[in-house]
Amino acid sequence: MRVAIVGATGAVGQELLALLAERDFPVTELTLYASSRSAGKTLTVGDETYTLRALPEDGNLRADVVFSSAGGSVSKAHAWRWAEHGALVIDNTSAWRMDPRVPLVVPEVNAEAALSHRGVIANPNCSTIIALLALAPLHRAFGLTRATVATYQAVSGAGAAGIDELRAQTEAVLAGEAPTPQKFAHPIAFNLFSHDSAVGEDGYNVEERKLLLESRKILDAPELMLSATCVRVPVFRAHSEAIHAEFARAVTLEGALAVLRAAPGVRVVDDRPNNHFPMPLEASGRDEVLVGRLREDASRPGALALFVSGDQIRKGAALNAVQIAEHLARQGALRARELSA
Amino acid sequence: MRVAIVGATGAVGQELLALLAERDFPVTELTLYASSRSAGKTLTVGDETYTLRALPEDGNLRADVVFSSAGGSVSKAHAWRWAEHGALVIDNTSAWRMDPRVPLVVPEVNAEAALSHRGVIANPNCSTIIALLALAPLHRAFGLTRATVATYQAVSGAGAAGIDELRAQTEAVLAGEAPTPQKFAHPIAFNLFSHDSAVGEDGYNVEERKLLLESRKILDAPELMLSATCVRVPVFRAHSEAIHAEFARAVTLEGALAVLRAAPGVRVVDDRPNNHFPMPLEASGRDEVLVGRLREDASRPGALALFVSGDQIRKGAALNAVQIAEHLARQGALRARELSA
Incomplete structure (x- = not known):
């Protein structure tokens, strides 16, 4: 599965990276996006070194799943564009939580709601x-x-x-x-x-x-x-x-x-x-x-x-987001694009 | 007014000392009691140096008002004996708060209850x-x-x-x-x-x-x-x-x-x-x-x-106790023993 993290250098982004490794999330390709200030810098995760990228102008994050935690304004502006390029966006910000098109999911509580997504799923507020x-x-x-x-x-x-x-x-x-x-x-x-x-x-x-x-x-x-x-x-x-x-x-x-x-x-x-x-x-x-x-x-x-x-940071943000992706994967509802292509 | 503080070295005792000075409480004689471990040591307040005393065996604290904050067990054992020697005991511990003979007083709330004391008034819990x-x-x-x-x-x-x-x-x-x-x-x-x-x-x-x-x-x-x-x-x-x-x-x-x-x-x-x-x-x-x-x-x-x-420490303990004494003094209900003798 091609995974992208938007806001990789933040507290939640860092936790997401740790969790993907710890939980053996089936990542085939990991792309890390950060602010234009951080773009070009490198980030080492385990044995791998990644170059942080700026968000692409065309909105194509080249990912099957996008975890977005760069802030509400970034998600507000771009989440649906990322989804149009085929990504499932799991958004850690408050941008889309109350939008009726967007499921708001805590897997232990309403996992079934995730299945009805249209490209964007919102991760609730930590509290x-x-x-x-x-x-x-x-x-x-x-x-x-x-x-x-x-x-x-x-x-x-x-x-x-x-x-x-x-x-x-x-x-x-x-x-x-x-x-x-x-x-x-x-x-x-x-x-x-x-x-x-x-x-x-x-x-x-x-x-x-x-x-x-x-x-x-x-x-x-x-x-x-x-x-x-x-x-x-x-x-x-x-x-x-x-x-x-x-x-x-x-x-x-x-x-x-x-x-x-x-x-x-x-x-x-x-x-x-x-x-x-x-x-x-x-x-x-x-x-x-x-x-x-x-x-x-x-x-x-x-x-x-x-x-x-x-x-x-964990269950209140990063872990909940990963669990949403895991639930969809278990239901066969989250396919790597190469599989569904 | 002869004032005694029992537990003078504790956090509340220290605040009581500061408040008596700050509020010009009419102290004619100040006696500081502490645990037998501290007795004999000295404590300097402003320009005065006091020798800390152990509690007297006979229960006579030689005071008109006693502020007690040495702990519930001390108050439980001694408060009424101190009162029998003519002192009004304002007790900062939980020892007597729920006793029907003892008024439990927050001056802004139920100052009038203080007037019915029989020698012991309880200061409520800080919360x-x-x-x-x-x-x-x-x-x-x-x-x-x-x-x-x-x-x-x-x-x-x-x-x-x-x-x-x-x-x-x-x-x-x-x-x-x-x-x-x-x-x-x-x-x-x-x-x-x-x-x-x-x-x-x-x-x-x-x-x-x-x-x-x-x-x-x-x-x-x-x-x-x-x-x-x-x-x-x-x-x-x-x-x-x-x-x-x-x-x-x-x-x-x-x-x-x-x-x-x-x-x-x-x-x-x-x-x-x-x-x-x-x-x-x-x-x-x-x-x-x-x-x-x-x-x-x-x-x-x-x-x-x-x-x-x-x-x-202040309104939740020491200040409230001093305010109780001040209220009684204003009502003419707290007299130096030399005046009432």
Whole structure:
């Protein structure tokens, strides 16, 4: 299969490269695209050295599958042109997620939706993917009606620049210097702040709106009510979320635990005697989303409280995209062009 | 007024010393008590040098007001004996908070309760104080029925040892070493974890239970429903909380904002265009609790979402205790023993 990565030098691009190798994705030819600034430079992956290319003017990426994570404006401008040249575009940006022509897919939740693509499939927002790994099986079992979510989001969600900023600022503060925000508007070292996306008229920011709208689309639950408070915390690469969830049907702790233990992509970490629950440090580098702190919500009969941590770059972005491609390949719906030609 | 501080070398004790000076509390004599390990050592405050004393066997602290922050076991064992010797004990620990003989006081919320003390007044849990500065005025205006809370708690809640651990671990991780947890069970550098208090049979930990039970007592709202998820984050000294609140009476954004803008001890920080909302770094060292991210809850008509940050050592502990004493003094209910003798 001819694979192209657009945005190969970014945090998600790097993770995609690692995952393709680790999971033995059947790559026959790998082409790496980057910004015109990086084009011409080389990138070594395992034993291979690749020359980074600028995006071609004609839109032909010479690939069967394109993983796009170069940013929303790039995907907005080019995704359908790439698809017209025969590529399946799996887009990691927010550009096309809410477009009715575009399936929005978490393979453990709605893999079947991927099959109806017209050339572009969208990878959901990282916070949405991580929340839904836990909420989707509970929704299927009990009928999710409302959720309130408070997030603890890692700086990796803002890319490599976010990671660099946390490290540099923390070093400065420990040395007695003032933190100098560059990527973020506010200091991130030993601090936290409301998510760095624009705030709308209703007071919700773009990240919070994504959690609501994308969850509705992925779960095919247009009446789902969801209110999120998204917060950036000084953690490198896994997002956590405290969730209160209400259901249409009666739910017990045991019933919910049984559902989560059987859920794909979920690892239940709920060791009360040892106070061991999901933590970003343990979620980092893992494929599974960690789910725990499961409680019957003391403030509402039939509701649940829970806490999740998931690797934002991995399952929240790169891994989910690769899993979409793998699912289509397993269904025989993703063919190398040489096979279908 | 003769003042004693029990636990003078701890994080809260140190803040108490600073506040008494800063607020010109009418101290005629200041006696500092510490553990037998520290007794005999000296402590310099401003121009004065104090010798730290061990707690006297006879329970007579020779003080009109005792601020106790040496830990729950010390207060449990001695608070009423100190009171029998004529002292008003303002207890910063959890030892007596839920005792029906003991008022649990946040001066901005239920100052009048302090007047009915029998020698011991309890200072609430820090997370409770910080949440109630915002929730109590909303409760009075609209009738709070239910709240879900997710906390982002600073390491200072675990005392000076927590602060030292965050600093030391962060330095280690930045130097490429593994973090070595001592005070906390899990790494805190660039990580977060479920609050380090024991987990009960219903899955809620002690901190979460305090938030529920103390809020009910302070608000005199025995039917209030509240579910909290308490989380320790790598922040030095201010706690933040994401809150969803439901009310008995209709509430609008404008109405809630007007209530909060008029609320004592609250500073509204809600600058949507500049994405500037409450942050622990800006709450640190301030008397007020910062309140913002105020939204009509998109998931339930008539509910509100908000975010608060407050200095955990200051308003969450030491300042609240001093304010209780100041309130009683203003009411003429706190007399130096020489005056009443």
